[in-house]
Amino acid sequence: MQTVRHSEQTLRTALISKNPALVSQYEKLESGERRLMSEAFQPASDLFRPITLHSPSDWITSHPEPPQDFEEFFNDPYRKTPSPEKCCIYIQCIGSLGNxxxxxxxxxxxxxGYCEAFFYGLTVKLLEPVPVSATRCSFRVNENTRNLQIHAGHILKFLKKKKPEDAFCVVGITMIDLYPRDSWNFVFGQASLTDGVGIFSFARYGSDFYSSRYEGKVKTLQQKSSSDYSVFDNYYIPEVTSVLLLRSCKALVRWIDGESAGTPGVTPKHSREDNVNLPKPVEAFKEWKEWIIKCLVVVQN
Known part of the structure; x- marks a missing residue:
């Protein structure tokens, strides 16, 4: 196990910008907001902790990337920012997300709701859900895990055609596993920064996906034709638990922007489709709630 920890000087060099426009914005912050930002530079801060790497397969270890300070990020010519004409995030559901x-x-x-809170100031809209058949995408059964998969690249083309004029981006979400090309085993998501569209799957965030008891395995794919999508009519959907919800929220905003602890919640069983306001499974969000409370204490003192 390895811990990534940077000195106060390293953090200040990386995070503090000398750009006049940003300096001007910083000077307009209230004292409490400045205190909160300064907490990021304190080695013993309880708010911004060092990153713990649990194994060599962790992303930071297995996918080394060149460092980028805030100045480089801000001046990146390919960085997209919302505008009055492009100010909406659209979410497109593909297939069912619940039982x-x-x-x-x-x-x-x-x-x-999570997306609206994270990207405060932008409007988040829901496009009408569509079945897999509407995308006309290719699909297959993964030869290793035996679960259904849909072609991510074909979904991107579908989303591009549906992209509204005022869209900053269109994010497709699905509970069906994805693959980008025949030679790949799977992919969590795929996006086109140029077109402002992305498709992301939460299938592998289910608690039982990697277990021998996974109910989404398909023995044989009986497809009558390339346009026969009947196999998706009753495909398996994992139970929505607090951990699944937390991971989905984190993944959604992370993919728009550029595993968690907790006890799985229980999705109640309902017999009536018109019964709304399900209790939100938020047990896994406890750590984040405590962090926000600490931040508010710093700002308000």
Whole structure:
């Protein structure tokens, strides 16, 4: 196990910008907001902790990237920013996200609310959900895990055609596993920065995906033709737990922007489709809630 920890001087050099426009914005911050930002530079800060790498397969270890300070990020010519004409984030559901229509609708509402809070100031809109057949994408059964997969690249083309004029981006979400090309085993998501579209799957965030008891395995794919999508009519959807919701929220905003602890919640079983306001499974968000409370204490003192 390895811990990534940087000195106060290293953090200040990387995070403090000398750009006049940003300096001007910083000077307009209230004293409490400045105190909160300064906490990031304190080695013993309880708010901004060092990153713990649990194994060599962790992303930071297995995918080394060149460092980027804030100045480089701000001046990146390819960095896209919203404008009055492009100010909406659209979420497009592909297939069901829950075991019933009611659960699926509540789940995407929770994701929408999280996205609105994270990207404060932007409007988040929901496009009408579509079945897999509407995308006309290719699909297959993964030869290793035996679960259904849909072609990510084909979904991107579908989203590009549906992109509204005022869209900053369109994010497709699905509970079906993805693959980008025949030679790949799977991919969590794929996006086109040029076109402002992305498709991301939460299938592998389910608690049982990698277990021998996974119920989404398909023995044989009986496809009558390339346009036969009937196999998706009753495909397996994992239970929406607090951990699944947390991971989905984190993944959604991370993919728009450029595993967690907790006890899985229980999705209640309902017999009526018109029963709304399901209790949100938020047990896994406890650590984040405590962090926000600490931040508020710093700002308000």
């Amino acid at each position: 019933t229509k009611m659960i699926s609708e509540e789940y995407v509402k929770w994701l929408k």
